[in-house]
Amino acid sequence: MDMAVIELSRLQFALTALYHFLFVPLTLGLSFMLVIMESIYVMTGREIWRTVTRFWGKLFGINFVLGVATGITMEFQFGTNWSYFSHYVGDIFGAPLAIEGLMAFFLEATFVGLMFFGWDKLSKLGHLLTTFMVAIGSNLSALWILIANGWMQNPVGSRFNPETMRMEVTDFMAVLFNPVAQAKFVHTVSAGYVTASVLVLGVSAWYLLKGKWTAVAKRSFTVAAAFGLASSLSVVVLGDESGYALTDNQKMKLASLEAMWHTEKAPAGIALIGFPSVKDRETHFEIKIPYVLGLIATRSLTGEVTGINELVVKAEERIENGVRAYDAVERLKTDRGDLAAREAFERHKLDLGYAMLLKRFLADPRAATPDDIRQAAWSTVPNVPVMFWVFRVMMGLGFFFIAFFAAAFWMASIRKFGCENGFCRLFMRAAVWIIPLPWIAAEFGWILAEVGRQPWAIEGVLPTFLGASSLTVSQLWTTIVGFTLLYGALAVIEVRLMLAAIRKGPVEDHGAAADHDETAGGYRPLPAE
Amino acid sequence: MDLPLDYDTLRLIWWALMGVLLIAFALTDGFDLGVAALLPFVAKGDAERRMVINSIGATWEGNQVWFILGGGAIFAAWPFVYAVSFSGFYLAMFVVLSALILRPVGFKYRSKKPDPKWRARWDWALFVGGFVPALVFGVAVGNVLAGIPFRLDGDLRAFYEGGLLGLFHPFSLLAGLLSVAMLVLHGAAWLAIKIEHGPVHDRATRFGVLAAVASVLLFAIGGLFIWQGGMGFRVEGVVDPSGPSNPHIAGAAAAAGAWLDNFGRYPWMILAPALGLLGPLVALLGIVRKREALAFGGSSAGTLGVIATVGLAMFPFILPSSIDPASSLTVWNASSSHLTLFVMLLVTLVFLPLVLFYTAWVYKVLFGRVTLKDVGSNPDYY
Numbered sequence: 001m002d003m004a005v006i007e008l009s010r011l012q013f014a015l016t017a018l019y020h021f022l023f024v025p026l027t028l029g030l031s032f033m034l035v036i037m038e039s040i041y042v043m044t045g046r047e048i049w050r051t052v053t054r055f056w057g058k059l060f061g062i063n064f065v066l067g068v069a070t071g072i073t074m075e076f077q078f079g080t081n082w083s084y085f086s087h088y089v090g091d092i093f094g095a096p097l098a099i100e101g102l103m104a105f106f107l108e109a110t111f112v113g114l115m116f117f118g119w120d121k122l123s124k125l126g127h128l129l130t131t132f133m134v135a136i137g138s139n140l141s142a143l144w145i146l147i148a149n150g151w152m153q154n155p156v157g158s159r160f161n162p163e164t165m166r167m168e169v170t171d172f173m174a175v176l177f178n179p180v181a182q183a184k185f186v187h188t189v190s191a192g193y194v195t196a197s198v199l200v201l202g203v204s205a206w207y208l209l210k211g212k213w214t215a216v217a218k219r220s221f222t223v224a225a226a227f228g229l230a231s232s233l234s235v236v237v238l239g240d241e242s243g244y245a246l247t248d249n250q251k252m253k254l255a256s257l258e259a260m261w262h263t264e265k266a267p268a269g270i271a272l273i274g275f276p277s278v279k280d281r282e283t284h285f286e287i288k289i290p291y292v293l294g295l296i297a298t299r300s301l302t303g304e305v306t307g308i309n310e311l312v313v314k315a316e317e318r319i320e321n322g323v324r325a326y327d328a329v330e331r332l333k334t335d336r337g338d339l340a341a342r343e344a345f346e347r348h349k350l351d352l353g354y355a356m357l358l359k360r361f362l363a364d365p366r367a368a369t370p371d372d373i374r375q376a377a378w379s380t381v382p383n384v385p386v387m388f389w390v391f392r393v394m395m396g397l398g399f400f401f402i403a404f405f406a407a408a409f410w411m412a413s414i415r416k417f418g419c420e421n422g423f424c425r426l427f428m429r430a431a432v433w434i435i436p437l438p439w440i441a442a443e444f445g446w447i448l449a450e451v452g453r454q455p456w457a458i459e460g461v462l463p464t465f466l467g468a469s470s471l472t473v474s475q476l477w478t479t480i481v482g483f484t485l486l487y488g489a490l491a492v493i494e495v496r497l498m499l500a501a502i503r504k505g506p507v508e509d510h511g512a513a514a515d516h517d518e519t520a521g522g523y524r525p526l527p528a529e
Numbered sequence: 530m531d532l533p534l535d536y537d538t539l540r541l542i543w544w545a546l547m548g549v550l551l552i553a554f555a556l557t558d559g560f561d562l563g564v565a566a567l568l569p570f571v572a573k574g575d576a577e578r579r580m581v582i583n584s585i586g587a588t589w590e591g592n593q594v595w596f597i598l599g600g601g602a603i604f605a606a607w608p609f610v611y612a613v614s615f616s617g618f619y620l621a622m623f624v625v626l627s628a629l630i631l632r633p634v635g636f637k638y639r640s641k642k643p644d645p646k647w648r649a650r651w652d653w654a655l656f657v658g659g660f661v662p663a664l665v666f667g668v669a670v671g672n673v674l675a676g677i678p679f680r681l682d683g684d685l686r687a688f689y690e691g692g693l694l695g696l697f698h699p700f701s702l703l704a705g706l707l708s709v710a711m712l713v714l715h716g717a718a719w720l721a722i723k724i725e726h727g728p729v730h731d732r733a734t735r736f737g738v739l740a741a742v743a744s745v746l747l748f749a750i751g752g753l754f755i756w757q758g759g760m761g762f763r764v765e766g767v768v769d770p771s772g773p774s775n776p777h778i779a780g781a782a783a784a785a786g787a788w789l790d791n792f793g794r795y796p797w798m799i800l801a802p803a804l805g806l807l808g809p810l811v812a813l814l815g816i817v818r819k820r821e822a823l824a825f826g827g828s829s830a831g832t833l834g835v836i837a838t839v840g841l842a843m844f845p846f847i848l849p850s851s852i853d854p855a856s857s858l859t860v861w862n863a864s865s866s867h868l869t870l871f872v873m874l875l876v877t878l879v880f881l882p883l884v885l886f887y888t889a890w891v892y893k894v895l896f897g898r899v900t901l902k903d904v905g906s907n908p909d910y911y
Contacts, residue, residue, distance in 0.1 A: 061637060062637065062638075062641075064637075065633040065634055065636070065637040065638070066633075066634065068590065068593075068633045069629075069630040069631075069632075069633045069634055070630070071597075072593075072596075072597065072626055072629050072630060073626050073630070075597050075600045075601060076600050076615055076622060076626060078604065078611075079600070079604065079611045079612055079614070079615030079616060079622075080615045080616055080619055080622050080623070081616070083612035083613065083615070083616035083687055084612070084686050084687075086604065086608055086611050086612035087608055087609055087612040087685060087686075087687070089608075090604055090605070090608020090609075090611060090612065090865065091608060091865045091866050091869050092869070093604075094601065094603075094604030094605030094606070094608055094611070094865070094869075095605045095869060095872065095873055097600075097601040097604055097605065098598065098601035098602045098604060098605035098606075098873060098876075099601075099605075099873075099876055099880075100601065101594060101597050101598035101600075101601040101602070102598055102601075102602075102876065102877065102880045102881065102884065103876075103880050105594050105597060105598070106591065106594045106598070106880075106884045106888075107887070109590040109591045109593065109594045110588075110590070110591030110594070110884075110887060110888055110891055111591075111887075111891070112590055112591075113586070113587035113588050113589075113590050113591060113891070113895075114587060114891050114894060114895070116587065116909055117586065117587035117895065117909050117910070118587075118894060118895075119909055120907070120909070121894050121895065122894065161773070161866070163773035163775060163778075164685075164773045164774045164775050164866075165684055165685045165775065166608075166685070168865075168866040168868075168869070169866060169868055169869050169872075170868075172868070172872050333683060469612075469616035469619070469687075470616070470686065470687065470688045470689065471616065471619060475619055475620060478620065478623070479619075479620070479623045482623060482627060483623075483627075486627055486630065490630075490634060493634075493638060497638060497641050500641070501641075508908050
């Protein structure tokens with residue numbers, strides 16, 4: 001096993017997945033905002049709302065295609081770069097991906113063409129329905145992807161089959177209604193809604209500051225403020241829900257994002273800030289708020305949150321049991337009828353994955369010394385400082401968005417859009433500058449979820465380093481460089497087109513725009529103004 | 530657990546469904562690939578190019594989902610096949626993915642600026658996005674027929690012994706060209722239906738004639754290769770069709786001419802290669818007689834026939850190994866578990882008809898030829 005191949009495979013997956021997720025949140029959120037805007041158009045029949053919908057629809061389209069384009073890579077990357085993973089868990093993990101295509105992506109992709117091309121071919125209601133299908137499709141898509149990812153975090157409803165040397169499903173309903181997946185789904189789509197709201201609000205604020213397209217901007221601002229407030233509340237509350245879900249199956253993730261090296265007396269405090277040191281295995285200069293972590297994680301004053309050291313001791317035990325399961329599997333390979341081996345396997349099968357952690361240090365886990373086992377047990381601790389800081393940035397941004405949208409909602413409620421005075425103008429400027437923040441929060445959220453699961457690809461079942469394909473370093477460099485160049489060029493083009501479309505504003509390109517007169521400023525006045 | 534369908538029956542159904550998905554991809558997104566590959570040659574000037582692009586602009590995205598779904602369904606039903614093929618064809622997959630990534634962007638971004646240089650660049654990106662996948666898919670199928678150099682170790686981890694260049698040999702190139710000819714014919718037949726009569730229509734049908742003739746010839750030569758070259762593999766020993774998905778438990782061996790065995794054993798299977806030969810000829814007739822629906826039907830039938838021929842000839846093999854035949858993946862040793870196959874079948878039975886229904890509805894809404902006038906006036910066009 002070549003560790004360079006594994007590190008490069010991880011790098012490529014991280015790059016392509018994080019890049020893909022630059023486009024996804026906006027698709028998730030903006031699609032529903034389009035539904036809201038178009039619903040108002042259909043209900044009121046006022047042309048201005050058609051203009052609003054079509055303008056944001058244009059931005060949606062520029063973003064959407066890159067989401068689709070980079071999603072193609074994701075669908076096949078498990079096979080190209082993680083082929084042992086694909087073999088090992090495809091029986092369970094492949095199903096949600098296939099259902100995603102069949103149930104969600106088909107809906108989204110089939111109707112998105114009609115959404116752009118069908119304005120004059122469909123009735124008002126027919127077109128609204130089409131937009132709705134796109135929104136439902138993209139959000140269902142997220143559901144299935146997060147069911148797949150949720151299973152990686154909390155592999156329920158499955159067992160190892162020694163005859164086929166892989167995990168197989170035992171209970172589909174358990175995979176489907178995995179509590180981790182449910183919490184992740186709502187948290188992730190809410191983050192998408194926040195992202196879209198921040199963009200729409202920011203662009204609208206920019207128009208208002210410039211005094212351009214104010215009719216479109218005011219209306220968009222109002223929709224974004226309301227949608228954003230609801231979503232930012234939901235993203236934090238349901239993020240807390242995923243923190244709660246962690247406690248049963250990913251204690252290590254929780255302990256490491258809190259840099260909690262030792263179990264504390266209940267209820268545990270939450271560290272506001274501190275400097276975790278991996279070398280000393282403690283956190284320096286910690287400032288704690290008492291009780292909060294215990295309350296969030298256990299929903300009680302008496303529940304304990306387990307510390308890293310204690311979890312490592314537990315991992316040692318599981319590795320020792322896992323070696324017994326591993327030994328049984330090896331014996332079953334040569335003799336499928338070995339009853340003693342089957343019995344030993346049944347007893348220890350839940351810890352089989354832990355034995356595989358040893359493969360990082362020696363070829364045959366059965367030959368492991370107590371030192372190897374201790375080393376393997378400590379390898380179950382993810383990168384604590386990264387977890388600690390990334391979590392704090394994400395959470396801080398989450399709370400910031402609530403305050404931000406509360407202010408925006410208040411301004412929209414009192415219809416304060418023309419800004420001459422201090423706070424209002426300051427707020428509008430801030431709204432423009434903070435546009436990148438939700439993307440940072442979303443990407444950090446994924447880093448937290450995925451780095452926090454390390455060293456596992458499937459928590460407790462398959463270590464990441466065993467999942468990679470048998471590729472060469474040069475093959476990996478070829479594709480990493482290739483993807484970086486291609487994705488980099490497309491990102492530059494996308495951002496430029498977005499900015500150009502925003503600068504241009506809600507004007508129509510071809511024939512339809514001819515209905516309106518040009519004004520001296522070069523801008524066409526909007527209908528209903 | 531007792532399920533109403535046997536494991537071997539489900540494996541057979543999923544083998545057929547994999548074929549259905551591949552054929553659906555070739556029949557729908559196939560013409561998008563063909564149209565993109567034809568773009569620089571059938572359309573001169575921006576207005577004509579936009580006509581061609583808009584003939585598929587609203588529907589190609591839905592069509593492409595057949596490809597994504599194909600990937601997902603193979604992952605779910607044939608995880609071994611998914612794992613071995615895509616990692617084995619690693620760099621080839623990268624080439625295909627990059628080309629396919631250019632497509633969505635090309636369609637959308639080309640129209641965002643009037644600058645002719647900008648548009649010309651995207652035209653070539655779209656050409657690459659059509660031609661390269663069409664070629665590489667064919668090359669991949671050629672390699673599968675010839676056997677892939679992989680082996681599985683005791684933990685069923687796959688090791689691939691071959692590089693990117695090893696994929697290109699006379700037979701696989703032939704298969705690649707056949708795939709291009711087939712999809713170009715299909716694309717030309719689509720343009721014949723979808724574009725108003727005029728210079729673009731004329732050029733498209735001329736390319737269609739060439740592609741139809743090439744399809745028939747290349748398919749026939751491919752058949753001769755397999756017959757004369759004695760290509761193929763044959764399962765040896767007793768196979769349990771309901772056994773565990775573990776290639777180490779059942780063996781296979783290479784044998785001369787084995788890809789033709791099935792046609793001797795089940796003569797009805799000859800329908801598939803017959804369709805592969807007759808389809809393009811019918812398409813040719815349709816083009817010459819200006820019966821465009823007939824041309825499209827012919828190219829569809831031909832594509833179906835060619836893909837079905839490959840599948841039936843290889844049965845029960847899916848991915849034969851050229852260096853270790855015992856590692857070969859077959860219908861009986863490479864599937865998901867009994868329960869997964871069953872649940873996924875239920876899901877497919879519910880959602881596939883639904884997909885077909887709304888796809889048909891969308892095509893109906895968008896029915897009609899694209900004209901130069903539309904391209905000039907419709908603000909929603911690319």
